[in-house]
Amino acid sequence: SRGQERGMAVEGKPSVKSSSSIVPCFLFVELVIMAGTVLLAYYFEYTDTFPVHIQGFFCYDKTFSKPYPGPDHSSKIPPVLVYSLVTAIPTVTIVIGELCAFFTKAEGTQEKTIVTADCCYFNPLLRRIIRFLGVYAFGLFTTTIFVNAGQVVTGNQTPHFLSACRPNYTALGCQSTMQYIGERRACTGNPLIVMSARKSFPSKDAALSVYSAVYTVMYVTLVFKTKGTRLTKPTISLTLFCLAMLVGVVRVAEYRNHWGDVLAGFFTGGAIAVFLVTCVINSFQQMLPNPLPLRPQRPESVLGMPMVTLPCVESPLEKLHGDLRSPRSHDHQPYRFPPVTPDVLIPSRSISSEV
C-alpha cells in the first residue's frame, strides 16, 4: 500500500486534486501580507506618517559636528547603486543557480522537483525561483521597515547633524559645551536636511547590503553542490561580504553614520536573512509537505536516492519494511536484505553529498 501511495504521489494525480483548492487561498494570504509589507515600507520611506523623534543636543558637540557631506545621492556609494545591486545580485544568482541545478541535475535537486511538483501546476523550476525570490523580497521590505522604525523611534543624529541643523548659538545662549539644548525649533537649517540628519540609527544601507549578502551567500553555499566549487563558493561569498562591509565603511567615512549605526544595521540585516533562510525556506531544501504521512519516516531515502529508481528497488522490499519496521526510526541493521538493502545504498549517497 505504501508503494502504491508513493507511486501515486510521484505521479501527482491525487495530491493535485486535493491541494489545488488550497493553494490559491495560501497564495492570496501571502499576497496580502506582501502588499501590506510593501505599503508599510512605502509609508516609512516616502511619507511622514511616522514623525521622527526629536532629540536635543549639546552645544558644540564634537560627535555631531562633522562637515555636511552633501545629499545622499552625491555619496561615493549612492543609494541608487546600493538598491540596484541589492536587487540584481541575488536575483541573478538565484536564477542562474536554479537553472544550473535544474539542468545539470547532479544530486538532491531532481527528486526535489518531482516531489514538490505534486502541489500545483507550476513548473517546479519556476516555483523554486519564485519562492526564493519572493521570500527575499519580503525580507528586503521587512529590513527596510525594521531600519526605518529604529531610526524614527530613536531619532539618533548623524555625525553631521549640527552642520545641517546650524543652530544659532547666540540666540540659544550657548556658553559651555555641557549645555543641553532641548528646544524643537533650535535648528535654522533646511528642515528636510535636518529631518534626514535625525535618522541615523541603524544604518539602512548597511542593513540592506548585509541582508542581501547573507541571503545570497547562504544560497550559494547551501545549494551549489557541484564538484569543483570548493574555491568558487568562498570567492563569491567573501566578495559579497566585502562589498557589504564597504558600504558600511563608506557610510562612516563620509560622516553619514556612526560605527554603532553601521554595526546595528549589519546585525539587523544579517539576523533577518539568517532567520528567513533557516526557519522559513528550510535552507533552500525541498519543502516536506505535511499531508503525506510517510515522508518523515524515511527522510534519507527521499533526500538521497533519485526518485526514479525507487519503484523498482522498493516494490518488493517496501512491504517487508512496512511490516517489520517501527515508525520511530530507520534502523535497518536487524533486517538484512543483502542485494538491495539501504545499507548498500546509503554510503554512495553520503559520499556524493559530502563533496
Ligand SMILES: *[C@@H]1O[C@H](CO)[C@@H](O)[C@H](O)[C@H]1NC(C)=O
Ligand atoms: C542669531 O540670533 C541673534 C539673536 O536672536 C540674532 O541677532 C542673529 O542675527 C542670529 N543669527 C543668525 C545667523 O540667524
